[in-house]
Amino acid sequence: MSNPLRLGIAGLGTVGVGVVKIIRQKSKLLAERSGRKIEISAVSARSRDKDRGVNLKPYAWEDDPVVLARRDDIDVFVELMGGSDGPAKAATEAAIAAGKDVVTANKAMLALHGQQLADAAEKAGHIIRFEAAVAGGIPVVKTLTEGLAGNEITRVMGVMNGTCNFILTRMQDAGLSYAEVFEEARALGYLEADPTLDVGGIDAGHKLALLAAIAFGTRVDFAGMELEGIERITIEDIHQAADMGYRVKLLGVAQMSGRGLEQRMSPVLVPASSPLGQLENAMNMVVLEGDNVGQIVLRGAGAGQGPTASAVLSDIIDIARGIRVPTFGQPAHTLSRSSPARTATPAPYYLRMELQDKPGALARIAAVLGESGISINRMRQYGHDDTTAPVLIVTHKTTRDALDVAIAGFAATGVLAADPVALRIESV
Ligand code: NAP
Ligand code: HSE
Secondary structure, eight states: OOOOEEEEEEOOSHHHHHHHHHHHHTHHHHHHHHSSOEEEEEEEOSOSSOOOSSOOTTSEEESOHHHHHHOTTOSEEEEOSOOSSHHHHHHHHHHHHTTOEEEEOOHHHHHHHHHHHHHHHHHTTOOEEOGGGTTTTSOHHHIIIIITTTSOEEEEEEEOOHHHHHHHHHHHHHOOOHHHHHHHHHHTTOSOSSTHHHHTSHHHHHHHHHHHHHHHTBOOOGGGOEEOOSTTOOHHHHHHHHHTTEEEEEEEEEEEETTEEEEEEEEEEEETTSTTTTOOTTEEEEEEEETTTEEEEEEEEOSSHHHHHHHHHHHHHHHHHTOOOOTTSSOGGGOBOOOBOOOOSOBOEEEEEEEEOSTTHHHHHHHHHHHTTOOEEEEEEOOOOSSEEEEEEEESSBOHHHHHHHHHHHHHHTOBSSOOEEEEEOOO
């Protein structure tokens, strides 16, 4: 058996401890599968005294992850601290400069700095692997970079934030408001320290940007993504969607069109009977479409200690086996600069509006839609208080640009009591 693969692990929280546990509990299995022993040389976290439920005494301790990253007795720096900048980025850069491979679960860091870090690593003859950063335990990075390498990828879709899927499905199942379920998610420990990362679609957007880079051979472009969170989804939207045979999902879609790279992460309606429509609780699902393979659907836990550590181990074992796929599936310097394109594929839209309850209000809205070239498929007023009336409109297929013109036109009618909510009805 060859020399052991020596790890330095920075971050001993949910994921880091999961990785340490697997390496301690399954060392024989890992060695048999990798062809060499996988050992931990040193670890780092903020607090040395914290009881983490795992024996860390055999490993050297470093207070500073940058110092850990530079140690001579490590081959792979495993970054499990999180944060797009700060110590995670500094230590990753230090590890690359010191000639180490890097394994990370940090989607925020890679979505913002992935190109620069991959360029630096590959120039130095090293790799960065990030299976755990996207959809937790689902091996989607490996599927795209290896299993589907013989395909031109035509579309990538996914529900990749478990917290948002939990909130939306719990609202549906329990008939609770967004605010009530948000508090449940907080109590269950699902929310990121900054919950906007979850409910604002940012965390899922980071993940989609990483998959899009692999799928389309483009530099990671998180800034080019159309991003909208679930904060404005009401229990009425959930009920209305269900009445029409749909479910509300925070869905990411990336595809290359003649105009450039379309990337959007937003709440949409999907058919209730579709695999995405049936995805419950905190589960993730990624749908990949390739010209030869057709459609592949991957479903599993997108977070949690076991699933995420499982994905980290997959990268570590690949490195131990000598499998050296470039970070984004092809050398970083060959990734092209994509121009971000706004979604132009027409789709039906669901529109919810709160209108002043007065004669002619609905007629004015209908007139604006007609002037914008948007045809109404169904329309419903579903109960009202003394002064306002909630109105639901489902359009025939239209573009988001046309809809935005109409929404701007609604404002000028003076009959809106609140900003409208517009949700694309996605064919999946
Ligand atoms: P976590 O539980 O908050 O743990 C973070 C760890 O990093 C802690 O051990 C912390 O030390 C350590 N740390 C923070 N700043 C540090 C610093 N300056 N120097 C040294 N150590 C530092 O986070 P996590 O949930 O394990 O997530 C880790 C990474 O995995 C993140 O990038 C996250 O986005 C990603 N991820 C997580 C999941 C999941 O289910 N949790 C799923 C997919 C991806 P102390 O313990 O001493 O405070
Ligand atoms: N906050 C993320 C989620 C954690 O809810 O999916 C996993 O990346």
